Amino acid sequence: MPKNVFCKIISNLKIAENIYSMNLVGNFENIKILPGQFIHIKCINLLRRPISICNVISENCINIVFEIRGEGTRWLAERKVEDSLDIIIPLGNGFNLNMSGKNPLFIGGGIGVPPLLFCTKQINGNAILGFNNIKKVILENEFNNYTKNKVIVMTNDGSYGIKGLVTDTLEKSIKNYTSIYACGPKLMLKEIAKLAFKNNIFCQISLEEHMGCGIGACLVCACKVKTNNSYIYKHVCRDGPVFDAKEIFEF
Amino acid sequence: MKENLNCNICGINFKNPIITASGTFGFGREYSNFFDLNFLGGISVKGLTLNPRDGNMPPRICETPMGILNSVGLQNPGVDEFIKTEIPFLRRYSTNIIVNVSGNSIEDYCRIVEKISNSDIDIIEMNISCPNIKAGGMAFGTSESMVYEVVSNAKKYSKKPLFVKLSPNVTDISLIAKAAENAGADGFSLINTLLGMRININNRNPMLANIIGGLSGPAIFPIAIKMIYQIRQISKLPIIGMGGISSWQDAIEMMIAGANIIAVGTALFADPYVPIKILNGMKTYMKNNNIININDIVNTCVINND
Numbered sequence: 334m335p336k337n338v339f340c341k342i343i344s345n346l347k348i349a350e351n352i353y354s355m356n357l358v359g360n361f362e363n364i365k366i367l368p369g370q371f372i373h374i375k376c377i378n379l380l381r382r383p384i385s386i387c388n389v390i391s392e393n394c395i396n397i398v399f400e401i402r403g404e405g406t407r408w409l410a411e412r413k414v415e416d417s418l419d420i421i422i423p424l425g426n427g428f429n430l431n432m433s434g435k436n437p438l439f440i441g442g443g444i445g446v447p448p449l450l451f452c453t454k455q456i457n458g459n460a461i462l463g464f465n466n467i468k469k470v471i472l473e474n475e476f477n478n479y480t481k482n483k484v485i486v487m488t489n490d491g492s493y494g495i496k497g498l499v500t501d502t503l504e505k506s507i508k509n510y511t512s513i514y515a516c517g518p519k520l521m522l523k524e525i526a527k528l529a530f531k532n533n534i535f536c537q538i539s540l541e542e543h544m545g546c547g548i549g550a551c552l553v554c555a556c557k558v559k560t561n562n563s564y565i566y567k568h569v570c571r572d573g574p575v576f577d578a579k580e581i582f583e584f
Numbered sequence: 585m586k587e588n589l590n591c592n593i594c595g596i597n598f599k600n601p602i603i604t605a606s607g608t609f610g611f612g613r614e615y616s617n618f619f620d621l622n623f624l625g626g627i628s629v630k631g632l633t634l635n636p637r638d639g640n641m642p643p644r645i646c647e648t649p650m651g652i653l654n655s656v657g658l659q660n661p662g663v664d665e666f667i668k669t670e671i672p673f674l675r676r677y678s679t680n681i682i683v684n685v686s687g688n689s690i691e692d693y694c695r696i697v698e699k700i701s702n703s704d705i706d707i708i709e710m711n712i713s714c715p716n717i718k719a720g721g722m723a724f725g726t727s728e729s730m731v732y733e734v735v736s737n738a739k740k741y742s743k744k745p746l747f748v749k750l751s752p753n754v755t756d757i758s759l760i761a762k763a764a765e766n767a768g769a770d771g772f773s774l775i776n777t778l779l780g781m782r783i784n785i786n787n788r789n790p791m792l793a794n795i796i797g798g799l800s801g802p803a804i805f806p807i808a809i810k811m812i813y814q815i816r817q818i819s820k821l822p823i824i825g826m827g828g829i830s831s832w833q834d835a836i837e838m839m840i841a842g843a844n845i846i847a848v849g850t851a852l853f854a855d856p857y858v859p860i861k862i863l864n865g866m867k868t869y870m871k872n873n874n875i876i877n878i879n880d881i882v883n884t885c886v887i888n889n890d
Contacts, residue, residue, distance in 0.1 A: 334617045337856060379801055379854055380647050421856070543645050545652065546853045548617070550610035552630070552656050553645035566638050566659060571614075 335421050335548060336364060342416045343394070350468040351401040352444065353410045354387070357418060358394045367427025368451035369516075369539055369575045372397065373547035375419035376405035383544050383570070385516075386423065387447035388454065388475070395422075398447040398471060424547050425574045430456050432535050434511025440499050440525055442517020446472055448539055452514055453479045459510075460484045461502050463517070467493035500524045507532050515539070515578075526578035536578040542569040559583060587870040588877045589863075591625070591845055593822045594745035594770050596706050598625035598680060598845055600866075601878060602835065602859050605826045605849030606631050606684035606709065606749075607656065611670040612677075618856040623863060626680030628773075628824075628847060629670065631711055633686050634696050636662035646782050646791035651801030651828070652850055653780050655794035658686055663696050667703045680706040682824075684749065690737050693724075698741035708744050709824070710735065710769075713751030713776035725751040725776075728763040735767035747824060749773040752804075752811055761815045771822040772815060773847075775808045801850040802828045809841045816842025816883050830858065832865025842883045 340359025348354045366389050373381040382405045388396040401407050412418065430437070430452060437458035439449040446462050450472055453460060459482045464470045466488050476484045485502055486494035495502065499521060503513075507528055515525050516539035529536035545551035549571030558567040558580045567573070567580075589600040603626035609615060612627050621627065639659025646653050660666075663685070674681050683705045687693040693710065700708055712725035712734060724734045731748070739746055748764040750757060752775040761772055777798025782791040790796075808827025815823060825843025829835055830851035838846050851858045866878065875881060 337618065375854060378647060379650065379652060379850070380645075381854065543643050545645050545654070546608070546614070546856075548614040548856075550614040551608055551645075551654075551853065552610075552639065552659050553642075553654055555639060555642040555644055555656075555659070564638075566642075 335424050337419070337421050340418050340420060342412050342414055342418060344414060345410070345412055347410075348398070349471045352398065352469070352471055353401075354396060354398045355409075355412075356390060356394055356396050357420070359420070361393050361395070361422065364423060366395065366423045368430065368455055369427035369448050370423040370425050371448075371574060373421040373424055373544070374409060377408040378405045380405075380545065381421070381547060382406060382409065383424070383541070383547055385448035385539070385574075386451060387472075388451050398444075400444040421547060425570060426572070428452055428514050428537050428539070428575050430514075432512060432537075433458065433514075434535070436510045437512045437514060438503075438510040440503065440513060440515040440517070442499060442515075442521040443469060445515075445517030445521075445539070448516050449514060450475055450479065457482055461487065461499045463487045463499035463521070464489070464493070466490045470494070498524075500528060503528055507534065510534060512536070522578070523582055526582040527584055529578055530582075530584060537575050538578050538581065539574045540569050540576060540581070541574065544570050546570070556581070587867050587875070589866070591879060593844060594707070596680060596745065599678075600625040600863055601839065601845035602862055602866075603628055603680070603682065603824065603845060603847045604852065604859060605847035606682075606711070608849035608852050611666070612674055615852070615856055619860055621674075621677040621679055623860055624679045625845060626682050626706065627674065628682040628684055628709055629666070629674075630660055631658050631684040631686050632660050632663045632666055632696065632700070633658055634663055634692055634699075636660065636665065641793035643791065643793055644797075646797075648780070648782060648799065648801075649803060651799050651803030652853075653782060653792060653797040653799055654777070655792045655797035657794065663699050667699070671704055675704060682707045682709050682747075684709040684711050686711045690734050693734055693738045694741050697738045697746070701741060701743040705744065707747055708742060709747045709749050709773050710738060711749045711776070713749050713753070725760065726754050728759055731760050731763040732767045735764050735769050739768035745770040747771040747773045749776055750811075751776050752807055752827075753779050757811045758814050758818050761819055765819055765821055769821065771824065772819070773824040773826070774815065775804070775811050775827040778804055778807065800828065802830055804828045805834060809838060812838060812843050813841040813885060829862075830854070832862045832869065835862045835866060836869055836881065839878070839881050840884050842885070844879070844882055
């Protein structure tokens with residue numbers, strides 16, 4: 334059940350171009366946080382800002398990694414250590430790691446990488462992390478710390494790691510995997526889903542959408558979800574943000 | 585001395601004048617994780633239609649200075665599903681159920697009012713001002729003759745107090761209010777959202793898939809105050825006031841302008857506890873100003889002419 338918690342910022346570091354990593358300490362007693370869930374942060378604006386949980390450091394400390402996208406996240410980036418933050422935690426449904434099989438693969442694109450880190454803390458799996466360029470690369474060391482498996486870093490322009498798109502690597506190696514967990518730009522998720530369907534591999538994706546309440550009451554964060562013969566609108570905050578790729582994409 | 589927050593609206597007792605506004609509170613379930621719904625005077629539920637509706641394409645929301653634009657498009661499970669599953673849930677709490685209903689035709693309004701009248705609810709809030717559906721909705725709320733027609737017909741099927749939710753998107757809201765009153769409305773609910781639009785300057789796309797949407801939040805508060813004040817000058821019917829309330833001070837101000845009870849909506853998204861904070865602030869205000877009965881502040885705006 335989500336709770337409104339006032340927490341304290343104990344660190345706020347710039348880790349890449351416009352990207353910040355922040356540790357928050359608060360009373361998270363009796364709050365079970367699953368990989369893929371998010372928090373809703375009161376910034377300077379009217380609406381809160383949904384940010385995925387990157388890691389649970391300890392019983393009372395979580396880590397978030399976010400990119401400056403507008404005035405809300407800019408305000409957040411400017412917060413100092415010891416400042417307090419009003420958050421709602423935890424929100425949404427996490428990844429279903431029980432369906433991973435023997436060889437799960439985690440694929441993150443850009444600022445979609447953070448929620449997958451917490452997954453690799455729970456189960457071992459290879460990871461493919463894609464970024465636009467070297468200035469945007471995040472969390473490579475953290476992934477390597479949690480998993481003994483392979484962590485492949487790619488950039489679109491080849492300025493770091495392997496040059497190309499995450500799907501280039503996925504296409505060559507997909508037969509090795511029993512499941513895929515992905516978060517990133519919708520176009521990337523679509524291409525991943527296409528390969529997963531073709532190879533009949535379980536695939537879950539995490540979506541984002543502009544949100545209002547964040548708890549399922551206002552119905553603004555709609556996304557089209559397949560039913561038998563048609564579509565219905567589900568809501569990213571309450572029904573997601575993690576969906577089975579089969580619910581979202583059709584080929 | 586204990587402050588008396590009770591309000592009587594059309595014979596229905598509200599333990600306090602604070603309700604949640606339609607469309608911002610679902611059917612109460614989500615916010616019941618944050619506070620006891622028994623604290624509320626009432627809940628105005630998500631707008632219902634005869635048949636389930638999918639709602640509009642996303643994106644359905646964008647933030648604006650001191651407000652939000654939305655175009656949900658009345659996504660709802662339909663009135664029958666509401667009666668079956670949501671009324672039993674809401675009746676676990678001692679709070680009034682205000683049912684917001686919309687239609688595409690006069691016939692639709694009559695049928696939904698008839699259906700909901702026969703269920704265990706307290707007040708019907710007839711939405712003739714939804715800006716987000718193509719047919720009907722606001723079209724009914726912007727012409728005096730249409731308002732008269734739809735309200736007088738729906739009234740025949742209503743066994744509950746029938747409130748009419750008014751659109752601010754009109755030239756003179758008091759003419760619309762008068763038409764609704766003449767048609768038999770038992771009260772008014774105002775204001776609904778104001779029409780608005782935003783464009784992304786990078787791709788030049790409208791920020792809402794529906795292109796236009798309804799503006800809510802603190803940005804519209806002064807407009808709500810003005811319209812409630814205006815209607816209070818020409819009608820004695822009870823008013824549920826809403827539009828941009830985000831603090832107890834706003835709530836008090838709206839009651840002074842003429843609202844009998846007030847609804848809080850968009851402010852919930854920033855702070856789920858805002859209704860409780862308004863309730864506490866209201867009590868303190870009463871204590872500090874020696875007000876025993878909250879109804880004594882309604883319609884008490886003082887105009888100095890000297």
